[in-house]
Amino acid sequence: MTLELQSLSLSLGGRRLFAPLSFTVRDGEIVTVMGASGSGKSSLLDFLCGMLDRNFTTEGRVLLDGADLAPLPPERRRVGILFQDDLLFPHLSVGENLAFGLPPDLRNRSARRAEVARALVDAGLEGFESRDPATLSGGQRARVALLRTLLAQPRALLLDEPFAKLDVGLRDRIRSFVFTHARAKGLPTLLVTHDPDDARAAAGPVVALASLSDGSLANGGEPGSS
Amino acid sequence: MPLRPLIALRLRPFPASPLALVPLLTLLLFLVPIAAGLIGTWLPAFGFLPNLGGTRFTLEPWARLLNDPALPGALTATLVSGFGSTLLAFALTVGFAAAAQGTWAYRQATRLLAPLLAVPHAAIAIGIAFLLAPSGFLLRLLSPWATGFDLPPDVATIQDRYGLALALALATKETPFLLLMLLGALGQVQSPQRLATARSLGYGPVTAWLKTVLPAVYPQLRLPIYAVLAFSLSVIDMALILGPTAPPTLAVLVFRWFNDPDLALRFVGAAGATLQLLVVVAGIALWRLGELLVARLGRRWTAGGARGGSGRTARTTWSGSLFAVLTLGLAGLLVMALWSFAGRWRWPAAWPDSLSAATWSRQLEPAMETGWTTLLLGLAAAGLALLLVLGCLEQEQRSGRRPTRALWLLYLPLLVPQVAFLFGAQVLTVSVGLNGSFTALVWSHLLFVLPYVFLALAEPWRRLDARYLRSARCLGATPFTVFWRVKLPMLLRPVLFATAVGFAVSVAQYLPTLFAGAGRYATLTTEAVALSAGADRRIVGVYAFLQALLPLAAFAAAVGLPAWRYRRRRALQ
Numbered sequence: 001m002t003l004e005l006q007s008l009s010l011s012l013g014g015r016r017l018f019a020p021l022s023f024t025v026r027d028g029e030i031v032t033v034m035g036a037s038g039s040g041k042s043s044l045l046d047f048l049c050g051m052l053d054r055n056f057t058t059e060g061r062v063l064l065d066g067a068d069l070a071p072l073p074p075e076r077r078r079v080g081i082l083f084q085d086d087l088l089f090p091h092l093s094v095g096e097n098l099a100f101g102l103p104p105d106l107r108n109r110s111a112r113r114a115e116v117a118r119a120l121v122d123a124g125l126e127g128f129e130s131r132d133p134a135t136l137s138g139g140q141r142a143r144v145a146l147l148r149t150l151l152a153q154p155r156a157l158l159l160d161e162p163f164a165k166l167d168v169g170l171r172d173r174i175r176s177f178v179f180t181h182a183r184a185k186g187l188p189t190l191l192v193t194h195d196p197d198d199a200r201a202a203a204g205p206v207v208a209l210a211s212l213s214d215g216s217l218a219n220g221g222e223p224g225s226s
Numbered sequence: 227m228p229l230r231p232l233i234a235l236r237l238r239p240f241p242a243s244p245l246a247l248v249p250l251l252t253l254l255l256f257l258v259p260i261a262a263g264l265i266g267t268w269l270p271a272f273g274f275l276p277n278l279g280g281t282r283f284t285l286e287p288w289a290r291l292l293n294d295p296a297l298p299g300a301l302t303a304t305l306v307s308g309f310g311s312t313l314l315a316f317a318l319t320v321g322f323a324a325a326a327q328g329t330w331a332y333r334q335a336t337r338l339l340a341p342l343l344a345v346p347h348a349a350i351a352i353g354i355a356f357l358l359a360p361s362g363f364l365l366r367l368l369s370p371w372a373t374g375f376d377l378p379p380d381v382a383t384i385q386d387r388y389g390l391a392l393a394l395a396l397a398t399k400e401t402p403f404l405l406l407m408l409l410g411a412l413g414q415v416q417s418p419q420r421l422a423t424a425r426s427l428g429y430g431p432v433t434a435w436l437k438t439v440l441p442a443v444y445p446q447l448r449l450p451i452y453a454v455l456a457f458s459l460s461v462i463d464m465a466l467i468l469g470p471t472a473p474p475t476l477a478v479l480v481f482r483w484f485n486d487p488d489l490a491l492r493f494v495g496a497a498g499a500t501l502q503l504l505v506v507v508a509g510i511a512l513w514r515l516g517e518l519l520v521a522r523l524g525r526r527w528t529a530g531g532a533r534g535g536s537g538r539t540a541r542t543t544w545s546g547s548l549f550a551v552l553t554l555g556l557a558g559l560l561v562m563a564l565w566s567f568a569g570r571w572r573w574p575a576a577w578p579d580s581l582s583a584a585t586w587s588r589q590l591e592p593a594m595e596t597g598w599t600t601l602l603l604g605l606a607a608a609g610l611a612l613l614l615v616l617g618c619l620e621q622e623q624r625s626g627r628r629p630t631r632a633l634w635l636l637y638l639p640l641l642v643p644q645v646a647f648l649f650g651a652q653v654l655t656v657s658v659g660l661n662g663s664f665t666a667l668v669w670s671h672l673l674f675v676l677p678y679v680f681l682a683l684a685e686p687w688r689r690l691d692a693r694y695l696r697s698a699r700c701l702g703a704t705p706f707t708v709f710w711r712v713k714l715p716m717l718l719r720p721v722l723f724a725t726a727v728g729f730a731v732s733v734a735q736y737l738p739t740l741f742a743g744a745g746r747y748a749t750l751t752t753e754a755v756a757l758s759a760g761a762d763r764r765i766v767g768v769y770a771f772l773q774a775l776l777p778l779a780a781f782a783a784a785v786g787l788p789a790w791r792y793r794r795r796r797a798l799q
Contacts, residue, residue: 050699
């Protein structure tokens with residue numbers, strides 16, 4: 001599975017956010033996109049998962065496993081995303097949150113329950129099915145959020161500064177939890193951050209995204225090394 | 227052109243979705259009857275109504291209207307009660323918010339708002355009549371030891387010539403509405419920061435509020451105030467209970483003409499209904515002029531630098547006044563309930579000789595039948611309104627546009643006096659064979675229910691963190707799944723609250739029920755108002771109590787159900 005950006009650029013109100021981006025993210029590889037706020041990092045991820053505001057215009061293409069993503073609605077892209085906040089649905093239990101991610105073609109109830117239980121064991125939260133997400137610690141919530149995303153069987157993973165709000169001590173552990181899982185599943189992963197530690201931990205190529213509003217040029221070519 | 231944003235005719239993003247048609251359908255559902263109703267009233271006002279023999283245009287209805295000896299008195303009572311109540315409600319709202327912000331009284335008052343908001347106008351009016359009438363509870367408490375009255379005095383403490391009792395009752399009902407609107411608006415203008423800035427510059431708390439918060443918050447209060455003014459200038463059910471009788475207010479006078487056995491008076495009624503619309507339009511224009519004047523003077527006052535005092539006197543005065551009005555409303559409801567259980571209760575005894583359930587057991591069966599109609603009608607109107615509003619909001623979110631200016635259109639049924647278009651709307655329902663049907667009844671209620679449901683639900687719906695929706699879509703959920711399994715459950719509380727608001731509005735409708743139902747349907751409200759004209763207070767008490775009970779039960783359910791459903795979800799408590 002590879003995620004390939006071909007001369008991709010986004011514009012808002014006639015203003016281009018960054019110079020055209022071209023790079024490839026291979027199986028289990030983590031590419032870090034860095035840039036100041038307003039440089040279009042989050043918009044880039046919104047575009048990749050199909051949720052970009054209609055006021056933006058786009059140029060270039062994104063291929064996942066060789067197929068163009070653009071014609072697909074978000075729910076059929078199978079591109080998982082994690083945000084700064086875990087966004088666990090507050091009206092569902094931990095187990096129901098995980099089951100929300102499971103594909104509908106897995107119909108058998110006990111099989112669904114077993115998948116959820118397996119994911120909870122994986123997160124070190126065995127037996128937490130009926131817990132209220134609001135009663136979990138920040139680290140526990142972050143792990144549930146990742147596993148919910150993975151249960152949807154994504155073909156690529158997008159990370160929108162998912163560690164920014166975690167305590168420093170916790171950050172390292174969650175980071176390695178996420179990266180280990182992404183690599184183990186062989187997911188091409190795109191990490192957006194402004195924290196150099198994230199980039200170092202990802203140990204993959206880094207793309208610097210500079211805002212074009214001040215006239216400077218983005219490093220919109222091949223990713224440099226970290 | 228304010229029509230464009232809500233209609234959302236540009237179907238580009240979701241060309242195949244029937245959802246895109248919901249805003250248009252919603253607008254048509256309530257603009258068509260209003261427009262048809264206004265035209266159907268204006269034509270007979272100028273003599274044209276072929277069904278009743280009016281085949282040529284003439285100014286005769288206007289001549290008869292303007293020469294009617296009751297008109298000057300009716301106009302006076304209308305203006306005094308309409309402006310008096312709106313000014314009082316506005317002063318109490320602003321005075322209290324400015325003077326009592328952050329106090330214990332402020333927090334308590336916000337708790338008392340909900341029951342008074344839920345209770346229909348007619349029930350409030352009946353309760354206040356039971357309190358203030360010459361033979362009412364207040365004079366019973368004071369007689370004969372303080373007043374010397376051995377018999378109820380021959381003084382018009384209610385149904386007074388200028389509609390003062392009516393104004394007081396209207397203010398009692400409208401102050402909680404304005405306060406609630408103000409509380410909602412305060413959250414959007416960073417009022418704590420504004421106050422802190424002004425206080426740090428040496429301004430007293432009340433002056434700081436009036437100079438820095440009021441100008442920011444007033445634009446959002448403007449539409450509700452206009453709605454209150456329009457309603458107060460044209461109210462019928464409360465005026466029938468508390469307003470003057472000879473002559474009555476303009477709206478009641480018109481209402482009588484429309485119901486007169488002499489069909490020729492329909493033409494005069496239509497002219498009167500058109501005059502009623504002019505009175506409301508002129509009233510709103512006058513208020514607007516007042517706003518401009520006050521804003522001009524206010525700017526000078528603000529720039530003058532006066533810091534104001536500690537606000538202690540203002541705090542006591544405004545808190546006291548507000549609680550007096552809220553207590554009046556709630557005490558009226560209690561006295562109403564007491565009357566329904568009263569056995570013998572002679573004047574001037576302050577308490578009945580005995581309490582009994584006799585009236586209830588006699589009245590329960592007929593009241594249940596009426597109650598059932600009221601319940602079905604309320605559920606149908608509120609349910610339908612909820613579906614349409616959800617459709618509009620969902621379409622708005624999916625198409626990514628925000629109809630701000632269209633809000634004026636939503637307020638239209640609240641700004642146009644009911645009596646000014648319901649007669650014409652009835653002509654429309656007669657011509658399409660719907661008059662007196664349950665469909666026409668639900669439709670007529672929907673006109674007034676839908677705006678309130680929209681106002682109650684729009685903000686919470688738009689405020690829901692869009693990242694939840696994005697997250698769900700990226701987990702493979704379709705837009706419908708997101709709506710059904712994420713948005714609705716997360717917004718269960720405001721959805722049920724908005725439905726309860728809609729239900730309460732439907733229960734309170736008087737004139738639409740009479741006109742669209744063509745006298746075939748009785749609701750608790752129409753019965754309570756009819757009975758209040760002279761029936762035994764015990765029976766009036768039963769009906770008015772039930773009328774108040776239904777919306778209160780709906781609000782209790784709207785608060786209780788989500789609390790029970792999410793008792794194990796801390797983030798949704």
